[in-house]
Each structure stands twice: as C-alpha cells, then as structure tokens.
Amino acid sequence: MNHWQIERDILHLEQVIRRISGDDRIPLSYWRNRIDLVASSALVPAQQSRMRRINDRLEQLEACIGLNCSPA
Helix, strand or coil, X not given: CCHHHHHHHHHHHHHHHXXXXXXXXXXXXXXXXXXXXXXXXCCCHHHHHHHHHHHHHHHHHHHHCCXXXXXX
8 A cells, every 4th residue: 555545544544433333334343354454554653553543442342342331
C-alpha cells in the first residue's frame, strides 16, 4: 500500500471505530481483518500508534460481545 492509501485507511478506521458496535450489520470480524491488513503495512511510528489505539478499541468491542456491556 502506498502512503496516501494507508493514511486514508487509517482515517476511515478511526472514524468507523468510534461508531461501531457488536450489533452492527457489518460484523466485527470484518473490521478485525481490515485493521490487521492496514497494520501489516509499512507504517511510520505515528501511524503505528494510531493503529494501536484502533486495535485497542476493537479489542474492547470484541470482549463485550455477548456480555451486554458498553465499552468506553
């Protein structure tokens, strides 16, 4: 992936991760695959940090599936 595509993908994931829940039509597994794909790219340190935050948020959502909790 080129630099501009990576930036667009990270920005999109940052926007989506704030709005999704385990009840959405698109399953969390789809977003896990997208995050893993972007994270496997050659990222600069700032991008790596942003991807860690995105990944942490998705992990919170994944942990709450079936527990009826609402992560912060």
